Amino acid sequence: MSVNMAVDLGGIAMRNPVNTASGTFGNGVQFEGFYDVGATLGAITCKGVAAQPWDGNPAPRLAELPSAIMNSVGLQNPGVAGFVERYGAYLQGLRERGCAVICQIAGHSLEEYARATELFEELAPWASGFEVNISCPNIAAGGAAMGATPAAAAEVMRTVRPLTSRPVLVKMAPHDVAEIGRALQAEGADALSLINTIPAMALDVRTRRSRLARPTAGLSGPAIHAIAVRMVWECAQAVDLPLCGIGGIASWEDAAEMILAGATAVSVGTANLTDPLAAAHVAEGLERWAAEQGVDSITELVGAAEL
Amino acid sequence: MQDDVRPALHEFVVKVNEPVAQDTYRLLIEAPELARTIAAGQFMNLQVPGDASHILRIPLSFSCADAAAGTVELVYAVVGEGTARLAAMAPGQRSTLTGPSGTGWRVPEQPGRVLLVAGGVGLPPVIAAARMLAAAGVGFDAVVGARDAAHLYERGVDELRGMAPDQLCDCARRVLVTTDDGSAGIRGFVTQAVEPLLAERTYVQLMACGPAPMLRGVAELADAAQLPCQVSLERLMGCGFGACSCCNVELAAGGYALCCQDGPVFDAKEVVL
Numbered sequence: 001m002s003v004n005m006a007v008d009l010g011g012i013a014m015r016n017p018v019n020t021a022s023g024t025f026g027n028g029v030q031f032e033g034f035y036d037v038g039a040t041l042g043a044i045t046c047k048g049v050a051a052q053p054w055d056g057n058p059a060p061r062l063a064e065l066p067s068a069i070m071n072s073v074g075l076q077n078p079g080v081a082g083f084v085e086r087y088g089a090y091l092q093g094l095r096e097r098g099c100a101v102i103c104q105i106a107g108h109s110l111e112e113y114a115r116a117t118e119l120f121e122e123l124a125p126w127a128s129g130f131e132v133n134i135s136c137p138n139i140a141a142g143g144a145a146m147g148a149t150p151a152a153a154a155e156v157m158r159t160v161r162p163l164t165s166r167p168v169l170v171k172m173a174p175h176d177v178a179e180i181g182r183a184l185q186a187e188g189a190d191a192l193s194l195i196n197t198i199p200a201m202a203l204d205v206r207t208r209r210s211r212l213a214r215p216t217a218g219l220s221g222p223a224i225h226a227i228a229v230r231m232v233w234e235c236a237q238a239v240d241l242p243l244c245g246i247g248g249i250a251s252w253e254d255a256a257e258m259i260l261a262g263a264t265a266v267s268v269g270t271a272n273l274t275d276p277l278a279a280a281h282v283a284e285g286l287e288r289w290a291a292e293q294g295v296d297s298i299t300e301l302v303g304a305a306e307l
Numbered sequence: 308m309q310d311d312v313r314p315a316l317h318e319f320v321v322k323v324n325e326p327v328a329q330d331t332y333r334l335l336i337e338a339p340e341l342a343r344t345i346a347a348g349q350f351m352n353l354q355v356p357g358d359a360s361h362i363l364r365i366p367l368s369f370s371c372a373d374a375a376a377g378t379v380e381l382v383y384a385v386v387g388e389g390t391a392r393l394a395a396m397a398p399g400q401r402s403t404l405t406g407p408s409g410t411g412w413r414v415p416e417q418p419g420r421v422l423l424v425a426g427g428v429g430l431p432p433v434i435a436a437a438r439m440l441a442a443a444g445v446g447f448d449a450v451v452g453a454r455d456a457a458h459l460y461e462r463g464v465d466e467l468r469g470m471a472p473d474q475l476c477d478c479a480r481r482v483l484v485t486t487d488d489g490s491a492g493i494r495g496f497v498t499q500a501v502e503p504l505l506a507e508r509t510y511v512q513l514m515a516c517g518p519a520p521m522l523r524g525v526a527e528l529a530d531a532a533q534l535p536c537q538v539s540l541e542r543l544m545g546c547g548f549g550a551c552s553c554c555n556v557e558l559a560a561g562g563y564a565l566c567c568q569d570g571p572v573f574d575a576k577e578v579v580l
Contacts, residue, residue, distance in 0.1 A: 026550035033313030033548075034405075047552070055562045062543045062553035066360045069545065073552045076563060221362055273546040274354075274362045276316060276405060 003290040004297040007042065009265045010191030010242050011167035012100050012129045014042030017259065017298060018283040021246050021269030022104045022131065022171065023047050023073060024220075025279070027087045028094055034276040038097025041279055045193075045267060046083075046091070048106035048133045051115035053079040063202050063211040068221035069270060070200055072214040075106050075136065080119035092126035100128035102169065107146065108139040110159045117163040129167030132160055135196045145173055150183035157187035167191065169244065174198050174224075177231045178238035185239045193244040193267065194235055195228045221270040222248045229261045236262025236303055250278060252285020259286075259298070260305040314405045314548045317341045319353075321400045322378060324393075329457040330385045331428065332394050339377030341406055345369065347439035348411025348432055348539055348572045351379075351404045352547035355392045364405065365389050366544045368516075368571070370431035370463065371438060382431040382460055408547050409571050412436045412514060412537060414443045419511035422504060423449040423467070424497050424525050426517025430463045432539050432571075436514050441470045448481040448508065450500045452517065456491035459484065481508070498524040505532045512536065519580060526575035536575040542566040 005016040020028075022045045028037050037044065056076025063070045077083065091101045103120055107113035113132065120127060134147025134156050147153035153170070160168060167190040172180060174195040181192055197218025202211040210216075228247020236243055245263030249255050250271040258266045271278035290298045323335040341351065352364035371380040385394050396402070412435070415421060421440055425433035430451060440447050449467045453459035467482045483500045484492025493500050497517070505528060515525045516539035529536035545551035549568035556564045557579040564570065564578070 024546075024551055026546075026548075030546075030548050030550045033315045053562075056552065056555065059555050059557065059563075060543055061555055062545055062551075064361065064363050064543075067362060069363065071545070071551070071553055073555075076552050076555065270362065273551055274364070276546075276548075 003287060003295060005287055005290065007264050007299060008242065009043070009167070009244060010129070010169060010189075012043060012102065012191070014100050014265060015098055016042040016283050017265040017286060018255070018279055019043040019102070019244055019265050019267040020045055020272060020279055021267040022133070024269040024272045027091065029087065029090045031272070031276055035280045038094045038099045040283060041099050042265065042283070043100035043102055043128065044094065045102040045131055046087070046104055047077060048075045048104040048136075049077045049080050049083045049116065050075065050106040050108070051080060051112050051119055053077060053082060054106070058213040060212050063217070065202060065219070066223065068219050068223035069273075070202055070212060070217040070219050071197070072212050072217035075133075077106065080116055080123060084123040088124065088126070095126050095128060101126060102129050102131050103127045104131045104133050104171065105160065106133050106136050108136060110155065113156055114159050114163060117160050121164050127166065129169065129190070130160070130164060131169040131171050131193055132156060133171045135171065135173045147173065147180065150176065150179045153180045154183040154187045157184050157189055161188045169193050171196055172235070174227065174231060177235040181235045181239040181241070185241050189241060191242045191244060191264070192235060192239065193246055195224075195231050195247045198224055198227065220248070222250050224248045225254055229257050232258055232263050233261040233305070249282065250274065252282050252289060255282045255286055256289050256301075259301050260303070262303040264299070264302050314408045315340070317404050317406065318401060319404055321396050321398050323398060324396050327382065327462055328460045331458065331460055332383055332385065333462075334381045334383065334393070336379050336381070337377055338379055338404065341404070342372045342377050342379050343374045345372050345379065345407035346411045347435040349407040349409050350547070350571060351406030351408060352544070353393065353404045354402050355389055355396065356400075356402050357392050357395075358388070361389055363545065364547065365393065366408075366547050366567070368432040368435070368539070370434040372435075382428065382463065384428040405547060409567055410569060412439055412539070412572050414439060414445060415512045415535070417511045418445075420446040420448065420509065422501065422510045422513045423447050424501055424513060424515040424517070425449065426452040426497055426521040427454065427458070429515070429517030429521075429539070430460055432516045433514070434463050434466055437467050437470055446480070448504060450483045450485065450497045450504065452485045452497035452521065453491070455486050455488045459486065459491050496524065497521055498528060501525060501528050510534060515539070522575070523580045526580055529575065537572050538575045538578070538580065539572045540566055540570050540578070
């Protein structure tokens with residue numbers, strides 16, 4: 001008997017729980033040579049986009065570590081208008097093929113988040129919903145993350161919420177996920193995505209310099225998976241919102257762990273770089289697992305860890 | 308940017324994996340679809356089995372794609388743990404690669420001779436460029452630089468010498484070798500051989516691949532001679548097909564391009580070398 005794999009991520013209907021983490025999946029089209037994205041995934045999350053184009057950080061933006069990478073891309077993006085012009089037709093088609101499309105909103109200030117949201121509202125009627133990236137540097141505050149505290153995160157949500165009636169997710173940084181999660185729920189977030197990359201540092205001991213152009217960068221990959229599972233579990237205890245679990249998911253087992261810890265959906269991230277078919281394999285594996293677990297719907301396994 | 312680049316996942320079988328110079332190996336793989344579709348200057352991303360803690364693939368350019376035989380030849384330097392594991396792969400072993408990736412060399416629109424310049428393991432994509440030019444009936448000269456005689460991929464130099472002769476010009480092809488210590492060919496950097504060639508013979512364009520300082524030097528000489536110059540760049544890569552934006556190349560006009568998608572071959576004037 002086949003299991004119903006469909007999930008509802010805060011109003012975003014997904015055919016299965018598999019999503020992709022922003023910044024690791026291009027905007028979907030880059031993977032069409034590997035598999036039929038529209039027929040396979042529950043959703044994709046596009047790269048973070050701001051109201052105006054951002055150049056991103058200088059090179060090098062990447063370092064490889066054991067079971068992990070570090071990146072400091074700095075949200076290079078063509079601005080909402082450029083993004084829609086280049087990817088809008090593809091993404092609308094993806095939605096029509098049954099794959100939800102989540103657009104990620106970036107900003108350096110509350111005004112920039114508001115402007116990007118307004119532009120998306122105007123130019124991207126095909127978007128299934130939005131994910132607000134609150135880890136962007138706040139220029140006015142010397143580069144600290146826009147949503148670093150419960151109050152600051154709530155302020156970003158309060159800015160974006162009135163500007164769209166479509167589902168709004170928030171991509172959470174890997175700290176204080178219970179407190180910040182509660183603050184975001186109070187401001188009307190529809191779902192939470194966690195975790196973003198973990199701030200980290202890697203030095204070249206010969207040159208005494210950072211291995212990347214920036215002193216610190218975001219760690220991702222299998223090395224962070226167990227941390228992410230713990231944070232999803234903590235957040236799930238604190239809020240009454242669906243969660244999208246992200247962090248080092250490279251196999252269906254990793255994804256199943258996230259679901260048991262309390263995630264309604266999961267995003268495959270860095271594994272897309274290692275194995276471009278990773279997200280497709282996770283979707284297949286989750287369905288087999290759910291059948292083996294003897295459930296009628298995958299949703300019965302959300303938060304079903306017996307602790 | 309080119310969004311029409313659609314690399315696929317291919318299985319490959321190692322046919323030959325042999326040392327050809329110090330720390331330098333020649334790998335011949337069977338990958339029929341890739342051999343049919345990959346263009347000169349494009350690259351592939353190989354997964355080398357044996358260590359799951361290394362999660363990125365290895366981006367490598369190629370020197371020859373033989374569509375009839377279904378094989379692709381790569382010449383690579385052992386520079387780290389990943390390429391050392393690649394060097395240990397035996398004939399018959401299988402793995403996967405993604406490709407073809409990126410934007411490769413372009414045959415100059417203007418008729419005339421091209422000057423090819425290669426430094427170190429910049430040689431394989433330059434051999435692919437030479438094959439492309441020879442197939443298009445475009446003549447070329449070449450300068451090949453290496454650290455010393457031991458590191459020189461001599462078979463590659465012989466290949467450049469042996470390719471179909473220039474159809475447009477009856478003067479003999481010049482293929483010069485330079486080494487830093489003079490143990491083979493001219494003592495010095497490639498630029499020391501490029502400069503007199505530019506003064507002596509007529510070219511329509513330069514095409515170069517090698518270390519960044521070499522590319523800067525070659526691009527300066529091309530600029531002084533008022534000739535266009537294509538350069539093939541190397542970057543650390545995350546995905547190799549435009550998904551992660553990690554392999555940025557600074558543009559002269561400001562902002563960044565992606566090496567894996569907009570390159571690896573760029574017009575030297577468009578990028579900051």
